[in-house]
Amino acid sequence: MSKVKVGVIGCGSISRRRHLPEYAALENVEIVAVCDSVRARAEEMAEQYGAKAYTDYKELLNDGSIDAISVCLPNYLHAPVSIDSLNAGKHVLCEKPMATSKEEAEAMIAAAKANHKKLMIAHNQRFVSSHVKAKAILDSGELGKVYSFRTTFGHPGPEAWSIDGRESWFFNKEQAFIGALGDLGVHKSDLIRYLLGEVVEVGSFVETNAKENTEVDDNAVTLLKMANGAIGTLTASWAYVRYGDNSTVIYAENGVLRLEDDPEYSLIVEYKNGETVKYALDKIQTNEEGGQTTTHVMENFINSIINDTEPPIPGEEGMKSLQVILAALESNASKQFIKL
Template identity: 30%
Template sequence: MRIGVVGTGYMGENHVRIYSEMEDVKLIGISDPNTSRVKELAAMYNTLPFADHKKMFEKTKLDAISIAAPTTLHCPIVLDALGAGVDVLVEKPIADSVENAAAMIEYAEEQDRHLMVGHIERFNPAVLKLKEIVDSGTLGKVVSVSTRRVGPYNPRTRDVGVILDIGVHDIDIISCIYGMKINQVYTVAGSDIHSFEDHATIHLRLNHAYSGLVETNWLTPHKIRKLTAVGLKGVAYLDYLDQSVELHDNGWVQKARVEKVEPLKKELSHFISCARDGNCPMPSGEEGKHALEVALAAIQSYQEERMIEI
């Protein structure tokens, strides 16, 4: 499989690193307008550097590509890639607007190409194990899923607030755990150290009967990434960072067996497998669009101080 990467920032470099280590994959080229950065990385990983992604599409033959550019650039780059006949993995959030996300999905269908969204926590081994536990009925009917994703502010994040940057992870995971879409959102948030919101508590409702809660901020001095799922037969406690899942019921406390692995490696392996074999990747463009729609509704909710129907 002949692979390219657009965007060589922190996340883009991780894509480059993992692709360069994968068997049956050849990293053909990488693109970034930061010419010194892209040349340095290309030399490090023995691939071709391009300042313009369109030149990479013109001068190379790619099977698939990862796009880790700023969110505001996702739509035009994805459309260019799809037009070049390439399967696409675009980092989360899928786009900067629901309209752009819809345009990307529609064009992927027209071109008969795959469009996958890089919600990396879907591939966290602890999340995969919890999803397996929930689907097996071990917890009984799950009625509440709450998450806490907090930590210090990263100065690299300037174009979006905490909801679109990290809160969208848990919005997607809550929808995934339940296996249903979110239909209402109410948010309390504020902006104290950033031009966009830097702390938020997001209340979610699914199918008018199930509860989700996302607490997220850039104010906590240490990183916490946790989830609690409450069912009628027990409770599951998940730690994204430790990749652990613990189950509690009336009689026992059990620790699930989780095989720890770097989530991005599982994500990129899934993408490559789907591009090679023609299977539909998950999460799909539609799932990415739903997570974006909910995140944008969460922002609208705190700005207008009201519940938003989705």
């Protein structure tokens, strides 16, 4: 087929650092439109990528030549804009968390089905080399039964990342709905589901104790019980003040898997018999300078359109990963464990 014509809605940091440059690097993609409520941002990106600038996304959706949309907006807009885009006959790649409720997520999935369009959620952790290799090792059965795990994603906060700094929507409860848990925690709930299967029970402490003048969470520690019997912790934080931590450690019958837990080797397998295998793989993506490796998200999304296959992270998967995070909020509010 000819090139996939893409429109990107939202010209903040995630589109500037991820979506736009990664689409531009694909030979089978043409970026034809960009949209942002701040006209100068839309025009800047339009000029950079040879696209048309819009300030109203509904006008952009009227362009019948556009095949696919990236939704790179504040969390509360993910569902409505994705649904409008699907109803306009476009395939949709939506940033995470896909929605602010299960009902919104279900409505997105229904819109994709009704319009026979692809809906993919931008969970990039599944495409990280160490995570792909770890899944192959786990699926092979060589480590035996998984007993326990810990997975974390933390950094100093979105102030340095967001185009609006400390004034960013990330800190506005109405626009963000959820803080570190939605920004970072949902990536890890998606990863742990990818590696170990479904989550069946959730307990959590969710706090706002590091950032001032905000109601969104900035520190969360969550207990997860998996369908396979493994138990572990998932932590999300905007208070790791010096460096980011994006590591996962899995403790199994015949050894320990260390993912992104060592500065040099992105995957280390420590076997019970004393043997250690260190894998030097592509590094996980970071938002720090020099960390700009590809996420493979845009590439996988575009391939699913061209080949007419199901996206690797369809709406149903995004919803299951979101539900773990919604259960963590519910657990913290009720002070009870929540069954999924």
